Amino acid sequence: MIEIIASINSAIETVRKLGVLNEKIKDADVKMLIADLNIELANAKNSIAELSTENQKLKVEIDELRNNKMEKLxxxxxxxxxxxxxxxxxxxxxxxxxxxxxxxxxxxxxxxxxxxxxxxxxxxxxxxx
Ligand SMILES: [Zn+2]
Structure with missing residues (x-):
């Protein structure tokens, strides 16, 4: 999970650099693509946060099921x-x-x-x- 977040943060940094480069070129299409890419990366980051929360809940649920299934001594x-x-x-x-x-x-x-x-x-x- 940490690797995915690091990859996305790296991608966001790359997009930022592309934005700086585009300041020199001033291409409107590139500017639009960079904006779209920023939105997609933000969506991916939110999805990862949601999946991480869901994963934690499922781990707790698995532990509870294991405890209930466990033979009581x-x-x-x-x-x-x-x-x-x-x-x-x-x-x-x-x-x-x-x-x-x-x-x-x-x-x-x-x-x-x-x-x-x-x-x-x-x-x-x-x-x-
Ligand atoms: Zn022992």
Missing amino acids: QFKRGAYYDTAGDGPFCPGCYDGKHLKSRLVDNNPDFNFIGNYKCSVCTKMFKVTE
Whole structure:
């Protein structure tokens, strides 16, 4: 999106330069074409702004749909569990990325940090049984 806006701004600058050049030539037809080009570029810039706004709205809508479709997990004793009681699943992955990542037993040497480790993000968690 930023590249498109930069291109249009560059085109507007080129049109401005053409206008300066035409001051020397004083051709009425060229002046009319430059005016038309300015109008078209302004219209394109407005269209991009509208598309950008619409794109933002659609992104929010997609996030809402994903959240509604996402399986609801229950948080208890430091981790998430599904309705069948399967788990524990990673709180960081579920809350942040809507992923149902399994927690696995951690190396006992690191139990002072956490007794479980996420199989995806590798963060450690203390989960009480
Ligand atoms: Zn995780």
